[in-house]
Amino acid sequence: MNQAPKIGLVSLGCPKALVDSERIMTTLRSQGYSFSRDYEGADIVLVNTCGFLDSAKQESLEAIGEALNENGRVIVTGCLGVEEGLIRETHPSVLAITGPHQYESVVSAVHQHLPPVPNRFVDLVPESGLKLTPRHYAYLKISEGCNNRCSFCIIPQIRGDLVSRPAAGILGEAEGLIRSGVKELLVISQDTSAYGVDVKFATSKYRGREVKAKFYDLAKELGQMGAWTRLHYVYPYPHVDQVIELMAEGLVLPYLDIPFQHASPNVLKSMRRPANQEKTLDRIKKWRDICPDLAIRSNFIVGYPGETEEDFEFLLDWLEEAEIDRAGCFKYEPVTGAPANELDGVVPEEVKDERFAQLMEVAQDVSFHRLQQKVGRTIDVIVDDVRPEENRVIARSKWDAPEIDGNVIVSNATGIKIGDIVSVTVTDNDEYDLFATPALH
Numbered sequence: 001m002n003q004a005p006k007i008g009l010v011s012l013g014c015p016k017a018l019v020d021s022e023r024i025m026t027t028l029r030s031q032g033y034s035f036s037r038d039y040e041g042a043d044i045v046l047v048n049t050c051g052f053l054d055s056a057k058q059e060s061l062e063a064i065g066e067a068l069n070e071n072g073r074v075i076v077t078g079c080l081g082v083e084e085g086l087i088r089e090t091h092p093s094v095l096a097i098t099g100p101h102q103y104e105s106v107v108s109a110v111h112q113h114l115p116p117v118p119n120r121f122v123d124l125v126p127e128s129g130l131k132l133t134p135r136h137y138a139y140l141k142i143s144e145g146c147n148n149r150c151s152f153c154i155i156p157q158i159r160g161d162l163v164s165r166p167a168a169g170i171l172g173e174a175e176g177l178i179r180s181g182v183k184e185l186l187v188i189s190q191d192t193s194a195y196g197v198d199v200k201f202a203t204s205k206y207r208g209r210e211v212k213a214k215f216y217d218l219a220k221e222l223g224q225m226g227a228w229t230r231l232h233y234v235y236p237y238p239h240v241d242q243v244i245e246l247m248a249e250g251l252v253l254p255y256l257d258i259p260f261q262h263a264s265p266n267v268l269k270s271m272r273r274p275a276n277q278e279k280t281l282d283r284i285k286k287w288r289d290i291c292p293d294l295a296i297r298s299n300f301i302v303g304y305p306g307e308t309e310e311d312f313e314f315l316l317d318w319l320e321e322a323e324i325d326r327a328g329c330f331k332y333e334p335v336t337g338a339p340a341n342e343l344d345g346v347v348p349e350e351v352k353d354e355r356f357a358q359l360m361e362v363a364q365d366v367s368f369h370r371l372q373q374k375v376g377r378t379i380d381v382i383v384d385d386v387r388p389e390e391n392r393v394i395a396r397s398k399w400d401a402p403e404i405d406g407n408v409i410v411s412n413a414t415g416i417k418i419g420d421i422v423s424v425t426v427t428d429n430d431e432y433d434l435f436a437t438p439a440l441h
C-alpha cells in the first residue's frame, strides 16, 4: 500500500483560526493525508497564521521561519495570508500563501505540492470525488446562487445571491478530474457569465500564478488543461464576445448554452431577464462571424402570462433567424413564490400546448438544417456508449452536450472504447442526430 502523505500543522491565533485548522485537517484527512507531530516526519508544513496585532504578525512570521528551517516545504494560510507581500519579503521560499477561510484554496495548494495518494483499500471516495456522471465527463460548478431576479424563478430565494468559488479551487478540482480520466468538463452555475462579480474578480494563486475569478480568465485556464470545456448557462453580455474568441482558437468548445427563454422584448422585460437587449440577434451574428462553428443551445418558455400571439410569432421568427441549433421548450408553470404568478394575462392550457408543439416543430426544422450543413465533414467525437453487437458506437460532437443534445451514431466502429475521442466523417443527419463512419487516415 502507498504511504499516506504527512502534513505538519502549526496553528496560531484565535479560536476561529483553530476552527479553520480543524476544517482543513478534516478535509485533508478524508482525502487520505495523515499528520505528523514534528517537523521531521512531515512532507509539508502548513502554518495557519494570525495577523491581528503587530506582535501576532511577528509571531506568525517567526513560526513560518522556524518551519522553513526545520522542514523547508511550507504553505501559509490564515489571517496573515492577506499580507502576501510581507510574507514573501521575509520568507520568499514559501510554496503557497492563502488567506483566512480559504479552505478550498489551501487544500488545492496542498494537492498541488503534495498530491494525495489514492488508496483503493481504504478510500471510500475515488480520486475525482463521487460523481453521478460517467467517468469521461464531469460537471464543474463554479458558483452558487444568482444575482438576477427573473420573475418566474425562485432560485435566488432558495439559494441566495451569487457566491463564486475562488478560481484556484475550481482549477484544482478540474485538474483532479482530468487526472482521474475525465475528458470533458461541463461548466455549470446559475449564471456562468456573471462568475466573479460578487468577489470583484478577486485573484487566487494557482500553480504559482494569480488567476482572476473572471469568466474569460477561467474559461481560458480551463481550456488550456487539455480536456473539452463546455460552457452552460451563459447570458449574452458584451464580455461574452471575448470568450467566443477562445472558441475560435479551439481552446473552449464552440458551444454556448444560453437560456434565452423568449425573444419578444415585451415578454423579456416582464420576465426581467439578465442581459435582455434588442440587439441579441446582432450579437449572435457577430459571434458566428468570429467562430463560424458555434452551436447555440437554448431553452424557451411558452405561455408566459401576458404572452400575446404577436409575441409568440416574434419568438418563432427570431428562433429561425438566430438559427438556434438546439432548442428546448417548457410550458409556463406558476412556481409557488414566483413574482410572475401575480401577472395578468394567464395563457390557457390549450394555447400553451399549441404553442409548444409549434415551437418544437420550428426548432426541429432549424436543427435539421444546421445538422445538414455538417454532412461530409470530418469531426472529432467523444464516445458515450459502445454497442459491439450492432457494430456501432453512440458518440457526441463538440456541438452536443450529454443528456440534453443529440448524438453522433458511428457505424462500422471497432476497437473503440467509452471515453475515446475519435475522428469520424459525417454521412447523414436527421432532426437531432448525425450519422457517421470512422474517418479514414
Ligand code: SF4
Pocket: 146, 147, 148, 149, 150, 153, 154, 155, 156, 190, 191, 274
Ligand atoms: S438567471 Fe434568472 S432564471 Fe436563472 S437562476 Fe437567476 S433568477 Fe433564476
